[in-house]
Amino acid sequence: MRVVATGILAVMAGLYVFSRSYQHQWPWLEWLRAFTEAGMVGGLADWFAVTALFRHPLGLPIPHTAVIPREKDRIGRALAQFVRGNFLTADRICKQARELQLVQRMGHWMTSPVQANKLARQVMQTVPTALDALETHNAHQAISEKLIDQLRTLQPHEISQKLLAWLLAERRYRQLLAPLLVQIATALAANKDGIETAAGRKAPLGKIPLLGRVSRAIAEGISERATDDAREQLLSASEDTEDPLWDIIHEQLARMHTQLGSHPELINQLVRIRDHWLDDPQSGELAVRLWRQLRQGLDHDLTREAPHSIDHLGTAIVAVGTAIDQNPELAHNIESVLLDGITQILDQHGAHLETMIRQTIEEWDPDTLMKKLEQQVGPDLQFIRINGTLFGGLVGILLHAVGQIIW
Numbered sequence: 001m002r003v004v005a006t007g008i009l010a011v012m013a014g015l016y017v018f019s020r021s022y023q024h025q026w027p028w029l030e031w032l033r034a035f036t037e038a039g040m041v042g043g044l045a046d047w048f049a050v051t052a053l054f055r056h057p058l059g060l061p062i063p064h065t066a067v068i069p070r071e072k073d074r075i076g077r078a079l080a081q082f083v084r085g086n087f088l089t090a091d092r093i094c095k096q097a098r099e100l101q102l103v104q105r106m107g108h109w110m111t112s113p114v115q116a117n118k119l120a121r122q123v124m125q126t127v128p129t130a131l132d133a134l135e136t137h138n139a140h141q142a143i144s145e146k147l148i149d150q151l152r153t154l155q156p157h158e159i160s161q162k163l164l165a166w167l168l169a170e171r172r173y174r175q176l177l178a179p180l181l182v183q184i185a186t187a188l189a190a191n192k193d194g195i196e197t198a199a200g201r202k203a204p205l206g207k208i209p210l211l212g213r214v215s216r217a218i219a220e221g222i223s224e225r226a227t228d229d230a231r232e233q234l235l236s237a238s239e240d241t242e243d244p245l246w247d248i249i250h251e252q253l254a255r256m257h258t259q260l261g262s263h264p265e266l267i268n269q270l271v272r273i274r275d276h277w278l279d280d281p282q283s284g285e286l287a288v289r290l291w292r293q294l295r296q297g298l299d300h301d302l303t304r305e306a307p308h309s310i311d312h313l314g315t316a317i318v319a320v321g322t323a324i325d326q327n328p329e330l331a332h333n334i335e336s337v338l339l340d341g342i343t344q345i346l347d348q349h350g351a352h353l354e355t356m357i358r359q360t361i362e363e364w365d366p367d368t369l370m371k372k373l374e375q376q377v378g379p380d381l382q383f384i385r386i387n388g389t390l391f392g393g394l395v396g397i398l399l400h401a402v403g404q405i406i407w
Helices: 001-022 028-055 071-088 090-100 101-110 115-134 139-153 156-190 192-202 209-239 245-260 265-280 281-300 309-324 328-363 367-405
Strands: none
Touching: 001 028, 001 367, 090 101, 090 328, 101 115, 101 192, 101 309, 101 328, 115 281, 115 309, 139 265, 156 192, 156 209, 156 245, 156 265, 156 367, 192 209, 209 245, 245 265, 281 309, 309 328
16 A cells, blocks of 8 residues: 555656656646645645654654654553453443343353354363462462351351251251152161161060060051151152142251341350361361362363263253243343343442553653554554545645636
């Protein structure tokens, strides 16, 4: 573009010389002379303006030239303020995020098993590298210590209260405890003989020969019927959410919820259990063993041709994506949490982002900055030269015509 602009200016100069030389022979060349003369003035003026942005024209230290190298730091500060004030604002970014519906689109994308497995594979391939970095710098120990410090700030009774409140709301405990009732009933049936034997040993009058046998038989019979009745009641309650057993469970959970908020001794006991567990050296050793087993198991699994961890993660991604895709309220809640986090980050660290942009530009070498700018806007600046040359020529014809009319 620079060659084209300079070439047009050279053509203007050649035509000017031609028209000026032969104007006396062909009077109509005065129009060409007016066009080329004004075109050269326009082209040279715009060449000076464009060049003055980046360097001194012809190397002459003319005032107010080489603007960008001389004012690089001021331009950097202004650009950083402009970017932060017009682009890195919470309102603008949150508005764009809502219009794009990123959470909803991501949720729909995650419902595809192919996409989910691809994402799971990419995630799992980065996990060993991340774990290596943590172990190299002993970051996992720092994370464990930080986690323990955070756990000390938790109040067990408050967490338990919230959990019980969630279970009691809409009677969610019935769905969660129904499989447990089936397991208990199965355990009773499997250990029925042992329960009867234990009941027989605890029967009264066991040392008296005849009465002991009678007493033991009665105790075993009662135990057998009680075990069968308990098993049937548990199975019935697991299938019928209106069974009276659920009322008893609800009453006990509600009483426990009330005690957690009003029983100081229970609250203190939970706090002591928390502190005892966190202070126990075996807890730290358990965490180390769990970390090693997790790492070894993960490394071994990733060497398989079809790693189970990728399949499990892919299934989880599909489940999460399906939940988001089918529940607009859930998607809206996730989006609100993310946007609140973005707003908080921008409010707290917006000044740091502005400083980063400013310092980056300040660290650039002036020649590097000029090269970057010329690569981006250079063609447009050369078009300014071309337009200035041609438009200047047209203005020259107009002025010549006005002069002909007046004089």
